[in-house]
Amino acid sequence: MDIADLTPELLPYLGQAAYFELGMFENLAQAIRLAPDLDSKEGLSAAAGRALAKHQGLVAEIRRRGGEPAEVMAPFAPALDDFRAKTMGADWHELLLSCYLAGGLLDDFFIRLSDGLPGDVGPRVAHLLGQGAGTDVLVKHLKTAIDGSPGLGSHLALWGRRLVGDTLLVARSAIPAAVPADGASVPAHGPAPAHGPASAHGEAQIEPVFTELIAAHTRRMDGLGLTA
Amino acid sequence: MDIADLTPELLPYLGQAAYFELGMFENLAQAIRLAPDLDSKEGLSAAAGRALAKHQGLVAEIRRRGGEPAEVMAPFAPALDDFRAKTMGADWHELLLSCYLAGGLLDDFFIRLSDGLPGDVGPRVAHLLGQGAGTDVLVKHLKTAIDGSPGLGSHLALWGRRLVGDTLLVARSAIPAAVPADGASVPAHGPAPAHGPASAHGEAQIEPVFTELIAAHTRRMDGLGLTA
Numbered sequence: 223m224d225i226a227d228l229t230p231e232l233l234p235y236l237g238q239a240a241y242f243e244l245g246m247f248e249n250l251a252q253a254i255r256l257a258p259d260l261d262s263k264e265g266l267s268a269a270a271g272r273a274l275a276k277h278q279g280l281v282a283e284i285r286r287r288g289g290e291p292a293e294v295m296a297p298f299a300p301a302l303d304d305f306r307a308k309t310m311g312a313d314w315h316e317l318l319l320s321c322y323l324a325g326g327l328l329d330d331f332f333i334r335l336s337d338g339l340p341g342d343v344g345p346r347v348a349h350l351l352g353q354g355a356g357t358d359v360l361v362k363h364l365k366t367a368i369d370g371s372p373g374l375g376s377h378l379a380l381w382g383r384r385l386v387g388d389t390l391l392v393a394r395s396a397i398p399a400a401v402p403a404d405g406a407s408v409p410a411h412g413p414a415p416a417h418g419p420a421s422a423h424g425e426a427q428i429e430p431v432f433t434e435l436i437a438a439h440t441r442r443m444d445g446l447g448l449t450a
Numbered sequence: 451m452d453i454a455d456l457t458p459e460l461l462p463y464l465g466q467a468a469y470f471e472l473g474m475f476e477n478l479a480q481a482i483r484l485a486p487d488l489d490s491k492e493g494l495s496a497a498a499g500r501a502l503a504k505h506q507g508l509v510a511e512i513r514r515r516g517g518e519p520a521e522v523m524a525p526f527a528p529a530l531d532d533f534r535a536k537t538m539g540a541d542w543h544e545l546l547l548s549c550y551l552a553g554g555l556l557d558d559f560f561i562r563l564s565d566g567l568p569g570d571v572g573p574r575v576a577h578l579l580g581q582g583a584g585t586d587v588l589v590k591h592l593k594t595a596i597d598g599s600p601g602l603g604s605h606l607a608l609w610g611r612r613l614v615g616d617t618l619l620v621a622r623s624a625i626p627a628a629v630p631a632d633g634a635s636v637p638a639h640g641p642a643p644a645h646g647p648a649s650a651h652g653e654a655q656i657e658p659v660f661t662e663l664i665a666a667h668t669r670r671m672d673g674l675g676l677t678a
Contacts, residue, residue: 241488244495251479251498260469260527261520264509267472267502270479274499281492292489299488 227427228397229338233287237294238302238396239332239351240280244295245306246325247273253321256314262363269356273325279350283343305392309385315367315374316381319446322360323382324389327439331393334431364446379448386439386450390432397428455655456625457566461515465522466530466624467560467579468508472523473534474553475501481549484542493587500584501553507578511571533620537613543595543602544609547674550588551610552617555667559621562659592674607676614667614678618660625656 229235250270257263281291309324311317329351336344336351368375443450457463478498485491509519537552539545557579564572564579596603671678 244491247495247498248479248482251476251482254476254479259520260523263472264519264523267475267505270475271499271502271506274495274502277495278499291492292487295488295492 226338228431229335230396230398232339233289233294235339236280236284238298240277240284240291241295241298241302242328243273243277243280245302246321247277249317249321253317265359269359272356276350301395305388308388315378318360318364319378319381320385322357323385323439323442326442327389327435328392330438331435368447375448382443382448454566456659457563458624458626460567460571461517461522463563463567464508464512466526468505468512468519469523469526469530470556471501471505471508473530474549475505477545477549481545490591497584497587504578529623533616536616543606546588546592547606547609548613550585551613551667551670554670555617555663556620558666559663596675603676610671610676
């Protein structure tokens with residue numbers, strides 16, 4: 223499979239990834255606000271800093287190509303704002319789990335797609351997104367809470383299963399419209415409709431990527447002792 | 451005047467400055483949340499990143515000395531949380547002005563005090579805090595809003611005058627209890643009471659520092675076309 227078939231054009235790719243990382247940063251800033259003690263605030267501030275550095279690195283790539291970051295990100299704002307609203311959670315633990323699971327899955331996803339980017343930008347973006355996400359602190363707080371509170375594990379397992387569906391839809395929307403079975407070309411830039419019809423050909427290419435993403439998601443859930 | 455007389459001990463100094471910068475970061479993250487458009491979000495994210503880098507740099511200095519950041523910051527949390535609550539403002543423009551004025555004044559103040567720190571930490575901290583604060587974006591949005599909205603200037607001028615009082619109290623609380631006129635030594639660490647009695651000797655040392663801080667504050671107000 224050639225991953226380049228699944229990779230959007232460069233500026234839309236950078237715009238969606240940059241806006242996603244800005245949202246991750248905003249979620250982590252919210253997690254800092256809700257943190258019950260100074261030690262948690264302190265640890266989360268490092269994670270927020272990583273998300274911000276990713277956002278800023280992607281914005282720098284947009285500028286390097288003469289793009290205006292706000293314009294390049296704008297087409298992705300409504301769907302990603304909606305995603306954030308749906309996955310913000312009702313309390314600190316749900317929010318931490320969202321940051322951990324959605325951040326992990328979509329970083330993985332954008333890294334995977336970066337293989338298909340032209341020139342030397344792919345490896346640079348993969349390096350940027352692959353840097354430790356500072357999520358150890360999320361795992362630490364979630365584990366402590368799950369161990370200390372009977373019932374929280376099954377509650378968060380449900381939340382995690384709900385999150386993965388919404389998160390995969392974001393990933394799906396990044397992939398250009400699938401090539402129809404008759405081979406007629408379709409515009410390959412801009413977000414594809416999340417639920418749009420896709421030919422068997424397109425889906426056959428996409429499936430292994432999503433299988434990998436879901437496997438990594440399951441490992442994250444397992445690591446927390448949650449049933450995926 | 452020897453500034454070292456006014457400088458708190460190293461760990462309390464670092465703890466107060468680090469917690470202040472964490473609060474600046476949280477305020478800027480809130481400003482990002484409230485920003486009316488993507489372009490503003492994008493510009494503010496750089497300012498938030500600077501505040502976070504200052505916080506993290508100060509935390510690294512605390513760790514280098516074997517301090518536990520949360521413990522070292524904790525004594526300053528109640529007063530600084532109260533300060534943030536009072537200066538958060540009722541809307542985006544009030545918040546931006548708080549970030550600009552309080553951030554500017556207290557960065558100046560901590561830089562001034564850093565001259566009195568022992569060893570090589572003073573210049574390092576001064577360099578860290580003196581880095582461009584990314585506040586151009588705050589000034590740009592405030593100027594645009596003031597020019598475009600009759601009445602906003604006088605409203606924000608009032609808000610700025612209120613802010614400076616609360617901000618100077620934070621600065622005052624960082625200075626160790628003043629040396630009494632009879633020269634008896636007093637504990638020189640920990641926050642001094644903001645309104646505590648100070649001898650004429652102590653106040654005579656403090657006054658020129660505060661005169662400088664207020665002059666710089668007035669220049670910031672003037673730069674926005676606000677009457678200080």
